[in-house]
Amino acid sequence: MELGDIKHDNDGSSGANHTAILEPDDSFDYYPSPSDDQQANHDFETPKTAKATSPGLLRARSGSPFGGYGREDEETAIIDPKECIPMTKSTRKNIVQALYIGIFAIFGSLFRILAAQFFGEECHNPGTVGWLASGSPLCVTNSGSVIEEGGIIFADLPANMLGCLVMGFFANCADLHLAVSTMNIPWLPPTHAFQKMTLLHKAITTGFCGSLTTLSGWNSSMVVLLFGTGSNRQTHVINAVFGYIIGMEAAIGSYIAGKSLARRFYRYVNPTLANESDAMMVRKEEGVYLNPELPDFERRFLHDLDMGLVGEKNYGETLPVGPRLEYLSQWRELTKHARRVHHPLLSSLISIEHALLVDHTAVPSEAESVAHTHGWNVSSLREWARCKHMDHARLPSLNSTTVLLKDAKSPEDSIFFTIPYASAICGVLVAILAFLLVSLIEQDPYTITDRTVAYSMLLAPPGAILRWILSQYNGKLTLDGWKWFPYGTFLANLIGSILSITLIVTEYRLAGAGLNFWEVGTIRALKVGFVGSLTTVSTFVAEIHGFMKEHTDHAYPYMLTTLFCCGSVSCLIFGTLSSGHERSVGEQNDYDDDEY
Numbered sequence: 338m339e340l341g342d343i344k345h346d347n348d349g350s351s352g353a354n355h356t357a358i359l360e361p362d363d364s365f366d367y368y369p370s371p372s373d374d375q376q377a378n379h380d381f382e383t384p385k386t387a388k389a390t391s392p393g394l395l396r397a398r399s400g401s402p403f404g405g406y407g408r409e410d411e412e413t414a415i416i417d418p419k420e421c422i423p424m425t426k427s428t429r430k431n432i433v434q435a436l437y438i439g440i441f442a443i444f445g446s447l448f449r450i451l452a453a454q455f456f457g458e459e460c461h462n463p464g465t466v467g468w469l470a471s472g473s474p475l476c477v478t479n480s481g482s483v484i485e486e487g488g489i490i491f492a493d494l495p496a497n498m499l500g501c502l503v504m505g506f507f508a509n510c511a512d513l514h515l516a517v518s519t520m521n522i523p524w525l526p527p528t529h530a531f532q533k534m535t536l537l538h539k540a541i542t543t544g545f546c547g548s549l550t551t552l553s554g555w556n557s558s559m560v561v562l563l564f565g566t567g568s569n570r571q572t573h574v575i576n577a578v579f580g581y582i583i584g585m586e587a588a589i590g591s592y593i594a595g596k597s598l599a600r601r602f603y604r605y606v607n608p609t610l611a612n613e614s615d616a617m618m619v620r621k622e623e624g625v626y627l628n629p630e631l632p633d634f635e636r637r638f639l640h641d642l643d644m645g646l647v648g649e650k651n652y653g654e655t656l657p658v659g660p661r662l663e664y665l666s667q668w669r670e671l672t673k674h675a676r677r678v679h680h681p682l683l684s685s686l687i688s689i690e691h692a693l694l695v696d697h698t699a700v701p702s703e704a705e706s707v708a709h710t711h712g713w714n715v716s717s718l719r720e721w722a723r724c725k726h727m728d729h730a731r732l733p734s735l736n737s738t739t740v741l742l743k744d745a746k747s748p749e750d751s752i753f754f755t756i757p758y759a760s761a762i763c764g765v766l767v768a769i770l771a772f773l774l775v776s777l778i779e780q781d782p783y784t785i786t787d788r789t790v791a792y793s794m795l796l797a798p799p800g801a802i803l804r805w806i807l808s809q810y811n812g813k814l815t816l817d818g819w820k821w822f823p824y825g826t827f828l829a830n831l832i833g834s835i836l837s838i839t840l841i842v843t844e845y846r847l848a849g850a851g852l853n854f855w856e857v858g859t860i861r862a863l864k865v866g867f868v869g870s871l872t873t874v875s876t877f878v879a880e881i882h883g884f885m886k887e888h889t890d891h892a893y894p895y896m897l898t899t900l901f902c903c904g905s906v907s908c909l910i911f912g913t914l915s916s917g918h919e920r921s922v923g924e925q926n927d928y929d930d931d932e933y
Contacts, residue, residue, distance in 0.1 A: 429756060434536050436759035438544035438805050439798030442870050443766055445548030446797035449496040449869065450790050456495045491558040491580060493551050497874045498591040500550035504875040505595020507542055510629075512883070513600060516613040516636075517629060524602030527610075536754055543808070543876070548801050550874035552830045552903065553837035554865075555584050560838055560907045564915070581900060588878045616642035626678045628687055635694055639669050640676065664721040671713050682707060689715060693722045763798070770795040789858050793866030800870030804829040808876070821891055823880050826873070827899055833872030834903035835910065840864040842914040 510520040521532050531537070562577040604611040613636075617627050620640055627640050636642075675682040685707040692700045693715075700708075700715060708715045752758050773791040777784050804826075811823035844860050877899065884892035 430536070432756050433754055433759045434539060435802050435805065436756070436763050437536055437540035438801050440759070440763050440766060441540040441544030442548040442797045442801030443770070443794050445500070445545040445801070446794050446866055446870055447790070448499070448545075449493065449549050449551065450793060450865065452496040452499065453492045456492075491555055491584065493554040493558075493869075494584060494587060497550045497555065497584065497588050500546045500875045501588045501591035501878050502595040502598075503549070504542055504546040504879055505592040505597075506599050507538065507546075508596050508599055508879075513596060513603070514614075515600075515603060516610045516617060517633075519630065524599050524606055526606060534754075539805075543805050544801050546875040547804060547873040548797050548870040550588070551833075551869040551872050552874050552877060552899075553833040553868050553872040555580075555874070556834045556900075556903045556907055557837045557841055559584075560904065560911050561841070563908060564911060581904070584874075585896065585900070588874050589882060592875070592878045592882055613637060613642060619643070624678050625676055626680070626683055628690065631690060631694055635665065635690075638665060639672075639690075641669070661721060661724045664717040664724070667714060668718040668721070671717075675711075682711065686713075689713075689718070693718055697722070767795065785854065785858075788854065789861055789865075792858050792862035793869070796862050796866035797870040800833075800867040804871050804873060821884075822895065826876055826880060827895075827902075830872045830877060830899055831902055831906070833868045834907050836868045836871075837864055838907040838910050839914070840868065842911055845915060 506524075507522070510517055510523045513523055515523055517527065520527055521535065521538055522529070525531055559577040559580045562573040562580065565572040616637075617640075620627060620642060625640060628636065631639070672686055674680075675686045677683065685704045688704040689700050689708060692698050692704075700719075705715060707713075770791045774788060774795065777788040777791070807825040807829045808823075810825040810828075812820060814820055814822050814824055840860050840863055844857065844864075847857075847860075881892050881896050884895060
């Protein structure tokens with residue numbers, strides 16, 4: 338929200354002895370005072386318009402919603418500015434982001450549970466899934482923890498595949514190496530409002546896909562197979578090894594399929610940009626560096642892209658005529674030799690073009706000096722840029738995709754992306770789940786299953802939000818040669834795997850102890866909801882595939898390190914805590930038939 342400027346005293350300062358009254362149309366949120374470091378860094382918002390009053394006091398008017406600021410003649414309250422400061426814009430955005438991640442995590446965990454029920458739960462635990470009672474479930478998966486052979490196709494495999502498919506479908510243009518790298522959603526028009534809804538993009542990929550997929554459930558199923566199930570405790574080592582291989586390959590294949598599907602829709606929705614992407618691939622194979630941040634016409638003309646079109650529309654636009662194009666043609670000829678990958682002058686060329694064509698600012702002096710030394714006529718490019726703003730009707734680059742994306746107003750400024758609105762949605766969902774949890778009190782298998790599902794969904798948001806917080810540490814290892822390692826995702830999967838196998842063993846040891854729903858249900862809700870959303874396969878696979886595309890030597894070390902650490906630590910915990918208990922994992926009390 339915009340605030341007015343501060344009016345200072347004659348000395349121009351805005352220290353602690355000054356006060357302000359916010360203008361009638363402004364509003365402000367106040368929180369505890371900033372630290373000295375925050376004050377030094379100015380990491381907080383300050384009202385831009387204010388009126389001076391008595392020293393050391395801030396006068397807030399009552400009468401508007403949420404303690405807003407009303408008219409001059411309304412009753413006022415005195416606030417000490419030393420005790421309260423405004424919330425920063427980045428803090429508000431992070432809070433809204435966390436709320437939406439939690440909202441989408443609820444639905445992600447629901448779809449994971451439904452997939453497990455549909456593809457196998459009703460088959461090996463008949464009469465526990467009410468919505469499948471009169472239907473025909475697909476008996477595809479195996480929990481690995483019942484008295485039956487097999488278990489390679491673990492219960493969460495379908496959900497992992499679906500989540501990775503959606504994750505690949507929401508890959509942005511930069512990940513897909515398409516023409517305009519700044520487009521977030523390739524299968525929508527560049528001007529579509531959803532392009533700017535980055536909070537929802539993160540909520541879908543981190544909240545929904547991350548909670549729909551789970552590494553902890555997959556890993557725990559394989560560990561149980563390794564130690565064996567049933568009264569004879571026969572181990573299935575080969576099955577478990579192939580379970581890891583199949584789970585990994587299925588997830589990566591689904592992710593690639595999602596990206597391929599996104600490219601297909603991209604070609605249908607944005608055919609001109611798709612033609613440019615094809616031309617870019619040809620030029621890249623010739624060793625030409627292409628700057629995707631330039632406006633459409635300049636990006637195509639300067640890199641001499643063959644768009645596969647005819648005549649005057651060879652670059653996807655009607656070419657400007659007259660001396661204007663001569664300026665750009667001259668610049669292209671003078672700089673053609675520098676548009677090569679790893680060319681020593683490439684960075685200076687990018688700096689000049691970015692300043693004049695993208696940022697519309699002065700050329701850095703160092704780059705200007707390099708251009709002068711090598712005979713680049715910067716004046717020709719500067720004149721081209723000047724002409725663009727003088728003739729809005731004829732020059733096509735004014736309607737460039739990159740310009741439209743940059744200048745478009747973000748929908749995130751609307752009420753839908755405010756803390757009260759996001760909190761209301763999250764609160765309604767939590768209230769519904771809490772109501773179901775306390776109102777479903779019957780002890781029949783169907784009700785117990787539904788109650789456990791509601792409990793699990795209720796605990797999904799904290800797990801997803803914790804994973805999102807941990808992801809902020811990806812790429813921040815200070816060890817030499819390991820800065821690339823996404824150890825935030827690694828820690829989320831490792832911690833989740835440890836918690837998951839510990840909860841499984843705990844439930845196993847307490848089997849037959851006559852526990853009530855809240856005791857057994859809490860264990861299962863933590864395992865399926867919190868831990869299932871804390872761990873992720875979709876992000877894990879996206880990182881692996883990214884390394885395969887850019888740094889192949891990082892992909893397999895990261896994948897094997899994660900699987901080995903999660904598997905070995907879980908084996909150690911399961912083997913230690915379950916030793917001496919001859920009771921089969923599949924031979925448990927009635928609650929054990931209702932994991933989902």
